[in-house]
Structure formats: C-alpha cells, structure tokens
Amino acid sequence: MVGEDSASKVYIRNKSKVCEDVGIKYEEYFLKENVLQKDLIDLIQKLNADKTINAILLQSPIPHNLDINEAFKAISIEKDVDGFNPVNVGKLVLNQDTYVSCTPYGIMKIFEEYDIDLSSKNVVILGRSNIVGKPLIHCCLNKNATVTVCHSKTKNLKDITTNADVLIVAIGKANFVTEDMVKQNSVIIDVGINRLENGKITGDVDFDNIKEKASYITPVPGGVGPMTIAMLMNNVIKATKRQNGMID
Numbered sequence: 083m084v085g086e087d088s089a090s091k092v093y094i095r096n097k098s099k100v101c102e103d104v105g106i107k108y109e110e111y112f113l114k115e116n117v118l119q120k121d122l123i124d125l126i127q128k129l130n131a132d133k134t135i136n137a138i139l140l141q142s143p144i145p146h147n148l149d150i151n152e153a154f155k156a157i158s159i160e161k162d163v164d165g166f167n168p169v170n171v172g173k174l175v176l177n178q179d180t181y182v183s184c185t186p187y188g189i190m191k192i193f194e195e196y197d198i199d200l201s202s203k204n205v206v207i208l209g210r211s212n213i214v215g216k217p218l219i220h221c222c223l224n225k226n227a228t229v230t231v232c233h234s235k236t237k238n239l240k241d242i243t244t245n246a247d248v249l250i251v252a253i254g255k256a257n258f259v260t261e262d263m264v265k266q267n268s269v270i271i272d273v274g275i276n277r278l279e280n281g282k283i284t285g286d287v288d289f290d291n292i293k294e295k296a297s298y299i300t301p302v303p304g305g306v307g308p309m310t311i312a313m314l315m316n317n318v319i320k321a322t323k324r325q326n327g328m329i330d
C-alpha cells in the first residue's frame with residue numbers, strides 16, 4: 083500500500099483478516115506517499131524474485147504522482163492475483179484462462195451461485211473503471227450477454243437502464259440508481275461503497291425502494307465486498323498451486 087488512503091486501510095485490514103482465517107501467510111508493505119516510482123518498482127521486482135511469495139497485491143488507488151499502470155505491469159503475471167497486469171487483462175479479453183480482477187470475478191460467482199444465466203440477456207454496466215467496469219464487459223461477453231456500458235457522458239441514461247435485464251452499478255454515488263431507473267424483475271448488482279454524513283455505509287443503488295421490484299439485488303455492505311475478498315483468496319490459492327506444479 084502506498085500513502086494514507088483511509089478506505090484502502092480498511093480493505094487491507096479486511097484482506098489480512100481473511101488471510102488469517104483461511105491460513106494464508108502474508109507480509110504487508112506500507113510505503114510513504116512521496117515514495118519514488120523506482121522504489122515502488124524495485125520492491126515489486128524483489129517480491130517477484132522471492133520464491134516464498136506466491137501472490138502480489140498492490141492496493142489501489144496510489145498517489146497521483148505515481149504511474150499505477152507501470153506498477154501493475156511490473157508485477158509478475160504468475161503472481162498477479164488482482165489480474166491487472168496487461169498480459170492478464172489481454173487474456174481476459176481473449177477469453178483465456180487468467181487471473182480475473184477480484185470484484186468482477188466475485189460478481190460472476192454470484193451469477194453462478196444463483197443460476198443467473200447471462201446468455202442473450204441485456205447487461206448494463208454503470209461505470210468504466212479499469213478495476214471493475216472494463217473487466218466486467220469481457221466477463222459478461224464471455225457468457226454471451228449483450229453488454230452496454232454507461233458513464234458520465236452517456237445520454238438518456240434512464241432509457242438504457244430500464245431496458246437492462248441485469249444492471250451492475252459501480253460509479254461511487256450514493257443511492258444514484260432510483261426505482262424508476264430499473265426494470266421489473268431485473269437483477270441488480272451494487273458495487274458502490276459510500277459513507278454518508280451520519281457515518282452509515284450505503285451503495286450506489288436505492289436498495290430499500292428497489293428491493294421489491296428486483297428479482298435479485300445485492301446489499302451494501304455485505305454483498306459484492308465479501309465476494310471480492312473471497313475471490314482474492316481463490317486467486318492466491320490458484321497461483322500457489324500453479325507455482326508448485328499442482329495444476330497446469
């Protein structure tokens with residue numbers, strides 16, 4: 083982790099706890115906000131070369147004076163359990179076996195668990211981040227969905243969302259999606275985590291007013307977040323098995 087981002091500290095703490103719960107040993111490296119790009123890359127390369135380390139996670143975001151894409155590119159593709167190395171991103175686009183970034187992977191596992199078939203469904207994704215929105219496009223396309231991506235420049239947003247069989251929201255605006263923006267019996271996946279003035283955590287979706295209209299809807303907290311961490315653990319175990327010749 084680089085810097086003092088408060089949300090990142092929470093994520094690191096949660097991930098560390100789950101590592102302890104499932105028996106994964108971990109080391110934490112906290113770098114100061116003014117760390118040089120070279121020093122960050124040097125640390126990553128050191129961990130790449132350490133055969134006792136099976137997985138490397140760079141917590142994002144990192145300070146703006148650093149190039150996060152160069153840092154992701156430096157992580158060994160065999161240890162890139164977040165799936166952000168360009169090689170692993172390319173494998174996802176080509177529908178090849180790879181490490182899928184953990185939030186999209188968790189969402190796909192939710193669909194799998196509840197037998198939600200995406201084939202021929204209209205899937206609308208609100209948000210085009212490299213961490214969630216863009217990987218989700220290919221995850222859903224690989225399941226034969228018809229995918230529409232919306233963002234801050236999208237016009238007539240409501241017309242698009244009300245036609246969605248599956249709506250995935252990852253924009254970081256509390257209760258942005260309202261009841262009139264969703265289709266009856268649609269599936270709603272809320273990726274947002276927002277802290278209100280009263281300290282309460284809420285998602286990007288107006289859960290209370292939409293839950294009766296949706297066929298499935300994920301809560302915040304307690305929905306996508308725990309799945310993200312579970313898929314990180316899954317990727318760590320997969321990486322460890324591969325590096326020890328236990329799977330191809």
